[in-house]
Every structure is written in C-alpha cells, then in structure tokens.
Amino acid sequence: MNVRRRNISGIAVTAAAALGLGTLSACSGDSAAAGNTDKFDVVASFYPMQYLAEQIGGDHVNVTTLTEPGQEPHDLELSAKQTAQMGEADAVLYLKSLQPAVDEAVGQSDVKTKIDAATLTKLEDHGNVEHDHGHDHGGEEHAAEEHSEDAHSEEAHSEEEEHALDPHVWLDPVRYAEIAEGVASAFEKADPDNAADYRKNADALTKKLADLNTAFEDGLANTDTKVFFTNHAAFGYLAERYGLTQEAINGLDPESEPSPARIKELQDEAKADGVTTVFYETLVSDKTAKTLAKDAGLKTDVLDPLEGITEKSKGDDYIAVMESNLKALEAALGAK
Numbered sequence: 001m002n003v004r005r006r007n008i009s010g011i012a013v014t015a016a017a018a019l020g021l022g023t024l025s026a027c028s029g030d031s032a033a034a035g036n037t038d039k040f041d042v043v044a045s046f047y048p049m050q051y052l053a054e055q056i057g058g059d060h061v062n063v064t065t066l067t068e069p070g071q072e073p074h075d076l077e078l079s080a081k082q083t084a085q086m087g088e089a090d091a092v093l094y095l096k097s098l099q100p101a102v103d104e105a106v107g108q109s110d111v112k113t114k115i116d117a118a119t120l121t122k123l124e125d126h127g128n129v130e131h132d133h134g135h136d137h138g139g140e141e142h143a144a145e146e147h148s149e150d151a152h153s154e155e156a157h158s159e160e161e162e163h164a165l166d167p168h169v170w171l172d173p174v175r176y177a178e179i180a181e182g183v184a185s186a187f188e189k190a191d192p193d194n195a196a197d198y199r200k201n202a203d204a205l206t207k208k209l210a211d212l213n214t215a216f217e218d219g220l221a222n223t224d225t226k227v228f229f230t231n232h233a234a235f236g237y238l239a240e241r242y243g244l245t246q247e248a249i250n251g252l253d254p255e256s257e258p259s260p261a262r263i264k265e266l267q268d269e270a271k272a273d274g275v276t277t278v279f280y281e282t283l284v285s286d287k288t289a290k291t292l293a294k295d296a297g298l299k300t301d302v303l304d305p306l307e308g309i310t311e312k313s314k315g316d317d318y319i320a321v322m323e324s325n326l327k328a329l330e331a332a333l334g335a336k
Contacts, residue, residue, distance in 0.1 A: 037062045040191045043086045045094035045102045046073040047308045048170035049117060051318045053093055055205045056184050060194040064089075066102060070310045072283050077101050086111060091190055093117065093183060098167040113190045120182030121175045123165040126236035168305065172237035173216065173322070177209040212322055216242055219326050224334030225274035229266060229298070231288045232281055234305035238325075244333070247275075249288055258292050267296040277332035279303035282312045301328050 184202030
C-alpha cells in the first residue's frame with residue numbers, strides 16, 4: 001500500500017512509525033512486513049507504540065516493530081534492514097528521546113507520516129533521572145520524589161534540556177490515552193478511507209484505559225504506605241498520577257550490588273515509611289533488588305515497566321500487565 005500513499009502527511013507517518021517499531025523486530029523474519037502490503041504499513045519503535053498501532057489500526061494495519069520481545073529498548077541498535085523497512089512504511093510511530101538510534105533513523109527516513117508520541121502529551125521532569133539511555137538503568141534515581149531544583153545541573157537548562165524529561169509516559173493510563181487520541185488522528189489523516197474504524201477503535205481503547213485508571217485510583221486510594229522501591233526509575237508518571245513516591249536504587253548498573261551506605265539508607269527509609277518490597281523488572285537482572293531485599297529484610301516482586309512483552313510477563317498485553325502491576329502495588333503498599 002506504500003506506493004499509493006506517497007502523499008501521506010508527515011504527522012501521520014511519524015505516528016504510525018512510532019507505533020509499529022516494536023513489531024519490526026518481532027516480525028524480523030518477515031522482510032516485506034514494513035511496506036508494500038495492501039494494508040496501512042506502520043513501523044513502531046517498541047511495545048507501547050506497537051500496542052497503540054495494533055489496537056487503533058485493527059484489521060487495516062500491518063504493524064512491525066523495531067524492538068524484539070525481550071530486548072531492552074533503550075539500548076536498541078538498528079540493522080540496515082530495519083532502517084530500509086522504515087523507509088518503505090506508510091507511517092512510523094515512536095517516542096522521541098527514548099531510543100536515540102530510532103530518533104536518528106526517523107530523522108533520515110523518507111517516511112512522510114512520522115508520529116512522535118512525545119508531542120501528543122506533556123512530558124515531565126521527574127528529578128535526577130538519567131536519560132542518556134545507555135545500559136545503566138540503575139542510575140535513574142528518585143524519579144517520583146520531590147522535584148528538587150538543585151537536583152539538576154545547568155545542563156538541564158541547556159540545549160540538552162529535552163533529555164531531562166522522563167519518557168516513560170505510557171505507564172500513566174491517562175497520558176497514554178492522550179497519545180492514543182493523537183495517533184488515531186494521525187491514522188485518520190494518513191488513511192482516510194478507514195478513518196471511521198480508526199476512530200471507533202480509538203474510542204474503545206480510551207475506554208479501556210479510563211477503566212484501568214479508575215481501577216488504579218480505587219485500588220491505591222487507601223494504603224499503609226505510599227513509598228515503593230524499584231531499581232529502574234520508570235514509574236514517575238504512575239507515582240505522580242496516584243499519589244505515590246518512587247525510590248529508585250541510586251547510581252547502580254542493574255547487574256551491580258548496592259553499596260553498604262546505600263543499603264543502610266534504604267533500610268532506614270524502609271522502616272520510616274513502612275516499605276515492604278523492592279521491585280525489579282522482567283528485562284533486567286533481579287540481582288540488585290534481591291541483594292537489597294535480603295540485607296534490608298524486605299520482600300521482592302515484579303513491577304513491569306512494559307517496555308516489552310515476553311513469556312515472563314505477567315500478562316499478554318498492556319492492559320493485563322498493568323493490572324498485574326496494580327495487584328503487586330496493592331500488596332506491597334498495604335492497600336485496604
């Protein structure tokens with residue numbers, strides 16, 4: 001369908017690409033998947049974009065993803081084949097600043113409909129959170145803590161300011177729904193023949209996200225504590241939405257162990273704030289979380305940042321995994 005849509009608007013292409021990147025890797029064996037089909041071909045950057053593209057596009061889209069299931073999206077490097085696939089797509093849907101390799105490829109691509117999810121909602125600065133997106137997830141600290149002005153160096157106000165914004169916006173169902181609305185509008189413009197179906201599908205998705213938000217509001221309204229520990233500061237938006245405080249393990253590679261000083265600090269905070277659980281995630285090692293938990297007398301559990309779905313995920317799609325996250329938070333925080 002790519003040939004007949006050469007006049008697709010730039011906005012629509014971007015949105016579609018971002019949504020479809022996640023499927024490219026998952027379907028890497030299907031070399032023609034990203035273009036030249038009789039459907040609206042979307043390349044998504046990673047799973048949260050893929051999910052939106054599939055839910056909104058329905059039967060009218062062919063979604064491919066750039067990030068394979070189980071692959072850590074921040075570290076993604078694109079193959080020449082993937083870059084070529086992007087150029088053949090009708091649209092690309094991505095989240096600028098999360099995956100530098102994708103940002104570069106999109107900038108160089110001839111795809112006319114480029115949908116940047118970061119422009120479809122408002123990203124926030126959640127404190128001293130590293131967003132160079134190398135492999136040091138442990139360095140993303142205190143994302144949902146008090147926003148200390150002096151936690152940021154001058155570079156937070158420099159030309160690199162956009163890197164201080166937290167990209168993990170999909171973990172807030174309300175903001176994710178805002179992105180879904182923008183993606184739907186881009187699809188409608190790029191593929192007007194199927195606009196009515198895109199709108200219908202988007203309305204159904206935003207209803208599911210609204211119900212999810214209500215479940216989180218109700219489930220976390222009355223808890224023994226509002227503080228949770230995690231080794232990846234991905235949950236700033238979620239914490240902000242539901243009145244929680246995220247405490248990420250400070251300055252650590254996921255494979256490393258916390259220092260005795262940091263363990264003592266977190267141990268004291270756990271006692272003061274009634275923290276029971278250290279959360280880890282499915283795509284990185286649980287070694288740090290288990291070391292801290294053992295030394296501090298805490299439990300461990302999974303809080304999934306939903307950067308990808310694997311056989312280890314507690315659910316087979318966004319909604320199911322978020323529901324599992326809610327149950328884990330309810331248990332850890334002592335929900336009434």
